[in-house]
Amino acid sequence: MRHHRLGLAALLLMVGWAAPAAAKCTLGTPGATQRVAIGDTGRSMLLRVPAKLNGRAPLVFVLHGSTGDGAGILAQSKLEETAERHGFLLAAPDAGIPAGNGYVWNIPGVPTVTGKVPGPGDPDDVAYLGAAIDWLAAKGCADRGRVYATGLSGGGRMSSWLGCVTADRFAAIAPVVGLRAGNPSAADPRFPDPASCTPSRPMPVIAFAGDKDSTNPIQGGGAGYWQYPMHTAEARWADLNACRRPLPERRLENGVIERGYADCRGAADVVARITPGAGHVWTADNEAMWAFLARRRR
DSSP, X not given: OHHHHHHHHHHHHHTTOOOOOOOOOOOSOTTEEEEEEOXXXXXXXXXXXXXXXXXXXXXXXXXXXXXXXXXXXXXXXXHHHHHHHHTOEEEEXXXXXXXXXXXXXXXXXXXXXXXXOOOTTSOOHHHHHHHHHHHHHHTTOEEEEEEEEEEETHHHHHHHHHHHHOTTTOSEEEEESOOOSSXXXXXXXXXXXXXXXXXXXXXXXXXXXXXXXXXXXXXXXXXXXXXXXXXXXXXXXXXXXXXXXXXXXXXXXXXXXXXXXXXXXXXXXXXXXXXXXXXXXXXXXXXXXXXXXXXXXX
C-alpha cells in the first residue's frame, strides 16, 4: 500500500498536478492611485496600489471628513507616501450621502453636519465598505486579517463606528479629530450610549486630535453628534477592551501629549495623541499610526 501511495504521488507530479494558484492582484498600476469600481455595488473608490506589492497586502481605508471626498482626504492626509514606504493598499472611498460639494457618512442614530439623521433609504456605508473588503480580497489584493480604518473628523467618527459595529472585519482603528465610542446618550449626552457600541472583539485604538479644535472639541460639547469629551471615549474603549493599566500622560519629543491604556484583552491597547495648539486638521503622525496598526491582526 505504501508503494502504491508513493507511485500515485509520483504520477501526479509527472502529469503536472498542482493545487489551484492563489489569485494575484492585478488591480491598477503599481505605484499609482486610480479609481476602481467595487464589484456590483455601483460605487467606486480611489485605490493606491504600492509599487512593491508582494502578495496580499494590508488594507487601510482613509475616510474623508463631512462634505469632503476621497480625493480631498488623500491630499490632506499624505498617506499615499506612507503606503508606498510600507507597502500597504490605501483605499479612499466617497461616503454615500451627498452633502454640499461632497458627501457625509451614514452613522445611524446621529445627525450629519446637515442636521439630518440618516434614514433607511440612505446608502449603507458599513455594508459598502464590507463589500469592498470582500472584493479586494477576492481579487487577491487585500489580506482580510490586516484591514484598518482611519479618517478625519466625520471620517474619524465613521472609523470609530466601524470599530463598534464591524470589529469582525477591522483589526484596528485610528480616528483623527473624531474618536467616538458610540452615539451620545439621549439621557445624558456627556456620556456615550453603551448600547450603541458593542464590538464583537477587542478593538485596538490609536486616536489623534488637537487641543484647539473648536469643531470637535476634545473637552466635549459642540454639535449633536459630538457632545462627550474625547477622554470619555478613550475610557469607554478601555472598558470595552478590558484594559487593566492606565498609562501616565507624557510629552513626546515633538511636544505631542500621549496617554492611554495598556494590558488590554487581545493586546487591544488604547492610545491617544493630542497636539497642543492644533485645530480641526489632520494631526496624525502617519509613521506612528502605521507602526501601531501594523502590529495588529484580526
